[in-house]
Amino acid sequence: MGVYMLKIAVLYGGTSGEREVSLSTGKGIINALKKNGHEVMDIDFNPERLNEILNLNVDLVFIGLHGRYGEDGKIQGLLDMLEIPYVGSGVLASALAMDKAKSKQIFSQYGIATARSKTYQVRSNNPSEISEAIKKDFKPPFVIKPNQEGSTLGLTIVKDIAQIEEGVENASQSDDTILVEDYIGGREVTVPVVGKQGEEKALPVIEIIPKSDYYDFESKYQPGGSEHIVPAQIPEEMTDKLQKHAVLAHQLLGCDVYSRVDFIVTNENEAVILEVNTLPGMTPTSLFPDSAKKIGWSYEEMVERFVELSIKK
Structure with a gap:
């Protein structure tokens, strides 16, 4: 393990919809x-108590938010201004990964398959206008979700057009921009990525078997909510492709130190990227640690x- 002792502040909790997990x-x-x-100094982070961050005197910040x-890059920007090093991705990579529509544009430019999608501005339109527009653009099943929220919060799978308005309502509680995309059926897998920039490696692929018919917030975070199979029982060729695409997605966004990249492997055997998580769940039962265990960490x-990768930056 590390040979030196550092003074590290851990920021966790926060005020987002994912506070409990954090x-x-x-x-x-x-x-x-x-x-x-x-x-270790632990800080239950709140934007109303920024003085706790402004007065930090530590070697490193570990962001557990x-x-x-x-x-989304905001706390990273603040730490950059204070010249305090932190674990993980910087401002731009964090903001890009959080903006699902922007990151999807980048992925598809580089040949990583994404679901067909479109964004709608809630603030400038009323919900029924948006619902009408969605009806024209998409046929069920499709997904409505906030463009910038993690953990499938505010997500609706529309199986019947009667659900559209409620889906719009739901998603717009988290964000002014909503993202609608074709529902892609298949197996849910995720690939942790770790390493210094330019030398990243993918860890074993994990398959997620949700207990509910969709990998929702509960199945992600409640014990026994989903089953993790590591390594995923998929052909070697697909494993290679997922690991390559995960590293590529991480690099395209400019991520740093670690991330976790979610995909669907479709029944037609295509790897469709869902998103890159720059601060994936790190509870002891989370996906990333599960995969790391498989390679003996x-x-x-x-x-x-x-910590070591962050200090060497």
Whole structure:
């Protein structure tokens, strides 16, 4: 493990819809850092208490936040201005990954398959106008979700056009821009990526078997909500493709240190990218640590690797 002791602040909690998960991620990271011999300060982050960040005197910040104000580049920008190093992706990569429509444009330009999608501005239009527009553009099944929210919050799978208005309503509670995309059926897989920029490696592919018919918030985060199969039981050729595309997606957005890239493997055997998570869940039962275990990294070793990669930047 690390040979030096650092003073590390862990930011967790936050004010996004993913606060509960972040509390659990934070706890995991804090315990691991302490076991690794670091001096840890834990901060339940709130944008109304920025003085806690402005007065930080630490060697490194470990961001255990998810969703808005944590994963979207805002806190990264603040830390950059304060010249405090932090674990993970910088401002641009974080903001791009959080903006699903923008990141999809980049992926498809480089030959990574994405679902056909379109964005709609809620603020300038009323919900029924948007619903009418969606009816013209899409045929069920399709997905309505906020353009910038993690963890499938505010997501609706529209199987019948009667659900459109409610779906728009739901998604627009989280964001002024909603994203509508064709529903892609198939197997859900995710690929963790780790390494310094230009030398990233993909960890074993994980297949997620949701207990509900869709991998929703509950099945992501409730114990027993979904089953993880690591490594995923898929042909070697597909495994290679997923790992290559995951590293490429991570690099195209300019991510740093680690990320987790979600895909659907369709019944026609195509790998369709869903999104890149720049701050994936790090609770001890999360996907990333599960995959790291397969290559022999304990949770503590994994956390220490992130620290080492960040300090060497």
